[in-house]
Amino acid sequence: MERNFTGTVVRATGSWYDVLRDGEPVRCRIRGRLRLKGVRSTNPVVVGDEVRCEEDENGDHVIVDIVPRHNYVIRRASNLSKESHIIAANIDRALLMVTLRQPETPPEFVDRFLVTCEAYKIPVVILLSKIDLQDAAAVAAFRAVYEGAGYEVLEVSATDGTGVERVRELLAGCRTLVSGNSGVGKSTLIRTIDPTLDIRTGEISESHHKGRHTTTFSTMYPLAGGGAVIDTPGIKGFGLIDIDDAELWHYFPEMMRTAPGCRFYNCTHTHEPGCAVIEAVRSGDISLARYESYLKILDEDDKYRK
Structure with a gap:
């Protein structure tokens, strides 16, 4: 078998990586210099990466290079951090799992995730999870906001x-990232889709009504029906990174559709006279909650730059 090969990272633990070669995972580590390429990321190699590997003098396999990514999902590593954390790379679609209760997914988390997918041209579908436990009025209101923005919202329940x-x-046939807060049912749903997969699932903490982390490391699983699914640890927060204030509105589809009607070509949609976006918010054609998310992200970015 060849000492050197190129393969796909299917599991990342932070210290070791499983890289698929001829359908079988090979345990690899990173060559130290990969961490010094100017990418301020907490994880230089991620699930979905195509990587070049070599065998060292001890017979161990080492990741020596990353093939350029065609996309990825990225977030700020932590509050007020300038480092990034890449969730997964080279994906065809993202499924964002959301619950309105047990536990509640914060709207700001939803909007930041969607903005990142828009920025990196990743199609995203919102899955309203545990639909059998959700309030019908809250579900209708959520659907109105996000379907109005242009997203497919799919009600799902692994239970029924x-x-x-x-x-x-x-x-x-797709490589799909499944993401969301802890406890929204990612692993349970994936196991329902393909019962042959060995994925851990957990329960909701009764005391805090929050999910427990059941997925410890990001892992890509091949699906019996073709394609692959990336299961990730639950994410608590989703800070944006590397998105310019002047471009942010481009990643709100409903604002993109409306902005050509603005009086000024460089309208920021915050205060200008003749702003079609502000008018659409006033008339209810654009959700006030989504517009407030836009303003909050602009304000948040100003804090990060100080």
């Missing part, structure tokens, strides 16, 4: 099977 077949269709 709602939406499972549609999710299976979305996954077929």
Whole structure:
């Protein structure tokens, strides 16, 4: 077998990486210099990366280079940090799992995740998870906001099977990232889609109504029906990084559709007279909650730059 090869990272633990070669995972570590290429990331190699590997003098395999990524999902590593954390790379679609209660997914988390997917041209579908436990009025209100913005919102329940077949269709033949807060049911849904997969699942903490982390490391699983799914540890927060204030509105689809009607070509959609976006918010054509998310992200970015 060749000492050197190029393969796909299918599991990342932070110290060791499983790289797929001829259908079998090979345990690899990173060559130290990969951390020194000017990318201020806490994780230079991620699941989904295509990497070049060599065998060293001890017979161990070492990742020596990363093939340029065509996209990735990235977030700020921590509060007021200038480092980034890449969640996954080279993906065809993202499924964002959201629950309105047990536990509640914060709207700002949803909007920041969607902005990042828009920025890196990753199609995203929102999965309203545990739909059998959700309040019908809250579900209707959520759907109105995000379908109005232009997203597909799919109601799912691993318990009663709602939406499972549609999710299976979305996954077929694609490399899909499944993401969301802890406890929204990512691992349970994936295991429902393909029961042959060995994925840990957990329960909600009764005392805090928050999810427990059941997925410890990001892992890519091949699906029996073709394609692959990336299961990630639950994410608590989602700070944006490397998105310019002047471009932010480009990543709100409903604002992109409306902005050509603004009086000024360089309108920031915050205060200008003749702003079509502000008018659309006033008339209810653009959700006030989504517009407030936009303003909050602008304000947050100013704090990070200080």
